[in-house]
Amino acid sequence: MKFSITLAAAAVMGLALAGSAQAESHEGPVKVGFIYVGTVGDNGWTYQHDQARLEVEAEFGDRVETSYVEAVPEGADAERVMSQMARSGVDIIFTTSFGYMDPTLNVAAEFPDVVFEHATGYKRADNVTTYSARFYEGRYVIGEIAGAMTESNKIGYIASFPIPEVVRGINAAYLGAKSINPDVEFKVVWVYTWLDPGKEADAANALIEQGVDVIMQHTDTPSAMTIAEDKGIFAFGQASDMAAFGPNAQLTSILDDWGPYYIERVQAVMDGTWESVDTWDGIAEGMVAFAPLSDKLPADVAARAEATIAAIAAGEVFPFTGPINKQDGSVWLADGEVADDGTLAGMNFYVEGLDGSLPN
Amino acid sequence: MLRLEQRQQSSKTMLYLTPVLAVVSTMVVGGALFLAMGINPFDAIYLLFIDPFIDSYNLSQLFVKASPLILIAMGLSIGFKAGVWNIGAEGQFVIGALSGGAVGLALWGSTGWWILPLMAVAAAIGGALWALIPAVLKIRFNANEILVSLMLVYVAENLLAQMVQGVLRNPEGMGFPESRNLARNDPTSLPDFFDPLGIDAGGVVMLLLLAGAFFLLQKHALGFQIKLTGESPRAARFAGVKPGIIIAVTLGISGAAAGLAGLFELTGAAGKLTIDFPVGYGFTAIIVAFLGRLNPIGILLAGVVLAGTYIGGENAQFLLKLPAAAVTVFQGMMLFFLLGFEILINYRVIRVRRAA
Numbered sequence: 001m002k003f004s005i006t007l008a009a010a011a012v013m014g015l016a017l018a019g020s021a022q023a024e025s026h027e028g029p030v031k032v033g034f035i036y037v038g039t040v041g042d043n044g045w046t047y048q049h050d051q052a053r054l055e056v057e058a059e060f061g062d063r064v065e066t067s068y069v070e071a072v073p074e075g076a077d078a079e080r081v082m083s084q085m086a087r088s089g090v091d092i093i094f095t096t097s098f099g100y101m102d103p104t105l106n107v108a109a110e111f112p113d114v115v116f117e118h119a120t121g122y123k124r125a126d127n128v129t130t131y132s133a134r135f136y137e138g139r140y141v142i143g144e145i146a147g148a149m150t151e152s153n154k155i156g157y158i159a160s161f162p163i164p165e166v167v168r169g170i171n172a173a174y175l176g177a178k179s180i181n182p183d184v185e186f187k188v189v190w191v192y193t194w195l196d197p198g199k200e201a202d203a204a205n206a207l208i209e210q211g212v213d214v215i216m217q218h219t220d221t222p223s224a225m226t227i228a229e230d231k232g233i234f235a236f237g238q239a240s241d242m243a244a245f246g247p248n249a250q251l252t253s254i255l256d257d258w259g260p261y262y263i264e265r266v267q268a269v270m271d272g273t274w275e276s277v278d279t280w281d282g283i284a285e286g287m288v289a290f291a292p293l294s295d296k297l298p299a300d301v302a303a304r305a306e307a308t309i310a311a312i313a314a315g316e317v318f319p320f321t322g323p324i325n326k327q328d329g330s331v332w333l334a335d336g337e338v339a340d341d342g343t344l345a346g347m348n349f350y351v352e353g354l355d356g357s358l359p360n
Numbered sequence: 361m362l363r364l365e366q367r368q369q370s371s372k373t374m375l376y377l378t379p380v381l382a383v384v385s386t387m388v389v390g391g392a393l394f395l396a397m398g399i400n401p402f403d404a405i406y407l408l409f410i411d412p413f414i415d416s417y418n419l420s421q422l423f424v425k426a427s428p429l430i431l432i433a434m435g436l437s438i439g440f441k442a443g444v445w446n447i448g449a450e451g452q453f454v455i456g457a458l459s460g461g462a463v464g465l466a467l468w469g470s471t472g473w474w475i476l477p478l479m480a481v482a483a484a485i486g487g488a489l490w491a492l493i494p495a496v497l498k499i500r501f502n503a504n505e506i507l508v509s510l511m512l513v514y515v516a517e518n519l520l521a522q523m524v525q526g527v528l529r530n531p532e533g534m535g536f537p538e539s540r541n542l543a544r545n546d547p548t549s550l551p552d553f554f555d556p557l558g559i560d561a562g563g564v565v566m567l568l569l570l571a572g573a574f575f576l577l578q579k580h581a582l583g584f585q586i587k588l589t590g591e592s593p594r595a596a597r598f599a600g601v602k603p604g605i606i607i608a609v610t611l612g613i614s615g616a617a618a619g620l621a622g623l624f625e626l627t628g629a630a631g632k633l634t635i636d637f638p639v640g641y642g643f644t645a646i647i648v649a650f651l652g653r654l655n656p657i658g659i660l661l662a663g664v665v666l667a668g669t670y671i672g673g674e675n676a677q678f679l680l681k682l683p684a685a686a687v688t689v690f691q692g693m694m695l696f697f698l699l700g701f702e703i704l705i706n707y708r709v710i711r712v713r714r715a716a
Contacts, residue, residue: 039684076631080424084418090678192521
């Protein structure tokens with residue numbers, strides 16, 4: 001009798017030990033969920049996140065199970081979808097749009113055992129990490145290329161919302177362009193949407209009518225690229241390689257490469273080492289990359305672009321390095337001064353030389 | 361060659377059965393579609409039609425999604441009965457949320473039980489006035505209300521974009537284009553009523569108005585005039601019904617209902633005005649109104665079924681890897697079958713042999 005009690009106690013202890021071991025490193029496949037704002041076929045922002053999801057699958061094979069919900073509106077619906085995913089036993093959820101910020105934090109508070117990764121937001125919690133890419137580094141590079149390639153000295157910019165992320169991109173591209181071509185002028189059109197092929201095409205046409213011969217965009221679909229191809233001007237792709245939509249028009253694309261980051265974070269969940277962090281990676285870490293440079297670029301322009309990319313990656317060039325004045329002429333950065341991340345994160349002003357005013 | 365011939369008498373029983381037949385046919389054809397996509401059709405149909413109504417979490421979300429659909433569809437059905445086709449409920453929904461939201465934001469910092477009712481009144485008036493634009497244009501110039509109300513949706517959406525960029529923007533929001541969160545502020549937050557089904561104060565108002573619509577259509581003289589106008593405009597004219605009044609009243613009611621739905625969405629589920637605030641309730645409600653046979657009780661059921669397919673559709677996406685578009689196809693199929701069966705009940709298909 002005594003023997004069997006001891007045995008039972010040992011069994012219970014064994015179970016308890018097994019239980020605690022499970023809490024530390026993950027057993028069975030790690031379940032990874034993704035919430036997308038667009039459809040996986042948008043050929044832009046959401047497409048790139050889904051490519052990264054596939055990279056996670058390729059990396060871990062049977063050790064992960066991934067799932068996603070696409071075209072989730074950024075409000076009450078997002079909160080419900082996240083809750084349902086968390087309830088279904090998902091271990092880590094990537095919420096891949098700025099507008100998912102509050103829903104992510106609300107749901108994360110309800111499910112402390114699930115970890116969340118929110119793209120491009122600024123609110124964190126013990127189980128909510130934020131991550132984004134320094135797209136402005138890429139925009140500085142395409143600014144340089146645009147400055148060299150424009151003949152009318154007018155560059156068009158299709159902007160989504162006047163939020164710091166977008167304003168920072170316009171400023172970086174302008175500084176890049178101006179460093180090559182002091183006469184360059186930027187025409188900015190605000191479309192107030194991340195993805196709407198019709199509006200993006202309208203904006204592209206409006207810019208072309210104003211004499212623009214190079215177009216950049218901060219929206220998600222390749223529709224401006226197709227217009228540029230039709231009209232025989234140049235453009236830059238956004239988020240993914242859009243060369244298929246503008247084989248002659250595309251000079252390069254800024255690529256969002258989320259794959260390595262997603263693999264690293266899923267690995268951390270497997271190892272039980274996940275913790276809440278704030279990641280803002282750029283060209284150096286590979287989160288911002290480029291589609292192959294077009295053969296339409298003269299050799300010196302291509303060489304200059306390659307050199308700038310290498311210098312940014314090496315930490316030798318920072319796009320926001322003084323002297324830079326704000327649009328109103330006041331000093332923002334003194335000679336040699338480099339902007340700090342806090343200022344960049346909240347950037348709500350144009351730099352000197354840009355026309356027009358920020359909508360407010 | 362086939363031809364449709366109107367039946368002398370269409371079966372009443374069949375008429376009431378059409379929604380059921382439509383749902384069953386959707387399950388069968390939709391199931392075949394899922395099978396072709398390599399997805400287990402039984403799992404998919406379970407998730408779309410059964411799970412939303414038995415799982416406690418899903419149930420708690422049911423009326424969050426169904427209430428706005430039912431409220432808007434209720435308003436639309438009154439107009440549809442009179443042959444007044446308001447397709448722009450989405451715009452009235454937005455204007456309602458904007459007007460009510462503006463009142464709430466203007467009173468930011470004040471407290472009192474009267475704030476939320478005042479916002480609701482503003483929303484109803486805002487929605488009604490927006491819907492009266494097509495009414496006036498129709499009465500005065502005989503402009504097609506379908507086109508005018510639809511076009512005004514885009515005007516409303518751009519107005520919303522302008523407002524959240526400008527005067528209604530959250531001064532503490534780091535420049536992001538969105539308003540303050542009205543659901544996180546006691547005086548402007550919609551109280552919950554019955555959580556297990558997700559019925560909030562807006563849901564209660566919706567149910568009361570639904571009862572009101574039932575009374576209006578069944579018992580009230582105005583309801584009779586509305587129905588008469590829809591069924592036989594000439595007879596209505598002889599009976600002394602003024603078509604202009606019917607147009608104005610029905611569009612006004614549907615606009616007010618959509619406006620209220622917008623406010624409830626704003627102060628409940630959504631919380632803040634953003635550019636992406638409208639997610640299509642105003643358009644989906646048209647399906648709900650027809651699926652519910654323009655009858656208040658039918659609309660209640662139809663709203664619940666459609667809300668269920670939305671919630672189930674989200675689950676099916678990540679549990680079965682069903683694409684979002686497949687769910688939309690599924691919902692569209694339901695309306696297609698409903699309208700198709702309706703034709704077959706009212707008309708007979710006959711074979712016409714062409715003389716050589």
